Amino acid sequence: MSELFDFGQKILAKQNFSALLGAELTKFEPGEAELTLVIRDELKQQHGFAHGGVISYLADNSLGFVGGSVLTDVVTSEYKINYVRPAIGEKLIARASVLASGKRQAVCQSKIFVIDGNKEQLVAVAQGTLNKVD
């Protein structure tokens, strides 16, 4: 386990909301972050899919982590998310990467996938801005 991954785990453990949802940091390297979440009934909406707010949480948090992997301490300034498919399955995985990064700002992308049996499908794509905190 790398020092960065260890650092990421500690941050995630301090996020009560991430604990409430059950998110796990499954990858954390310079320029890459992955969060995994088991879809339990408490995370669903009225049609039985994972709630859009859960997908958004994964987008927001994976963007924050990947931005932090290159700029250390960041805040999410903004992001946009496109939902492309209902989230039906057992598990969600958000994979975030860096599109462009400067001294004070990183523009990052997160793709959120749902795992249903042995099928993995894209559920949403997000793009956003992370700003370094002094």
Add this chain to the structure above:
Amino acid sequence: MSELFDFGQKILAKQNFSALLGAELTKFEPGEAELTLVIRDELKQQHGFAHGGVISYLADNSLGFVGGSVLTDVVTSEYKINYVRPAIGEKLIARASVLASGKRQAVCQSKIFVIDGNKEQLVAVAQGTLNKVD
């Protein structure tokens, strides 16, 4: 209580994730929707503010409700959110309205405020697209 508000309450009650977070529908009229959420410790991130994912949930869900108030059954196609201030306080209120609406699509806005004592401040602004479901 209007029929629409009653309908909205029933939808919200069927969203397990909204129950987990403790969201309440505090206004629901044609073209306007308001969700209110008490900020408890479980909803916070590592700095003690309400987690961005909580704000995003409110944006996503209030946009869905306001879109539904004019188009009946909708899905959130996409939205963008700008965070403008850390969410420090007792309560969050998302107020969503319709910017433009056609037969099959509505473009809506949600402003999310934090209530801290008797002060109300803007925390985030979101803009998104809701598509009618047949």
Add this chain to the structure above:
Amino acid sequence: MSELFDFGQKILAKQNFSALLGAELTKFEPGEAELTLVIRDELKQQHGFAHGGVISYLADNSLGFVGGSVLTDVVTSEYKINYVRPAIGEKLIARASVLASGKRQAVCQSKIFVIDGNKEQLVAVAQGTLNKVD
């Protein structure tokens, strides 16, 4: 004519691209900016509507002006735009305002309208981030 408006006019005059398109600054006050553009054939796309790129230009530039009205010298960091209706008519007007503003950043909105005879209709809505340049 206010000093700010005079300043705005000078900036616009230095933008060759704005001259090519024929944009005029029709309002410029702290927190408000308006750009007006006559729709001539050169600005159209294949269906005879004003091209989306023209609408985008108005969004981008009116956001830059309104951000500059509160933060002096700014760069557009990002924005999103929703098109809500084809731009058919004689003239486009972009009206930009400030949603939230801090020391270094402003989050602004621009609504773009088309004037067709004596009818004015919303064509697009944009939301974006302007960052102060040192």
Add this chain to the structure above:
Amino acid sequence: MSELFDFGQKILAKQNFSALLGAELTKFEPGEAELTLVIRDELKQQHGFAHGGVISYLADNSLGFVGGSVLTDVVTSEYKINYVRPAIGEKLIARASVLASGKRQAVCQSKIFVIDGNKEQLVAVAQGTLNKVD
């Protein structure tokens, strides 16, 4: 020259605004579209960079083309764009691809690069929704 590329050329030729700017379609395949534009003085802003509206035009139009490459006739519903670097150089290239595509909607990405001598650098990244027109 493929039939699709020939079709794309004809569409671009009918866009007066694209002719005014001088855009060329340099690639057009199912799921990929590339527009190229020489940066002449008329396309600049007050600091001598290509105007944000020019970059936005390329984002908007390349998204429209790539959406059309998979869904035939489309309209741009919305997009967001992050500017990551001033556009200084001789030429701009927008490379658009499909992130997800269904029967009626495609979510696409466009990366806009500037060519300065033999250096190519990312200037902006856009993500948007294209809807099929019946």
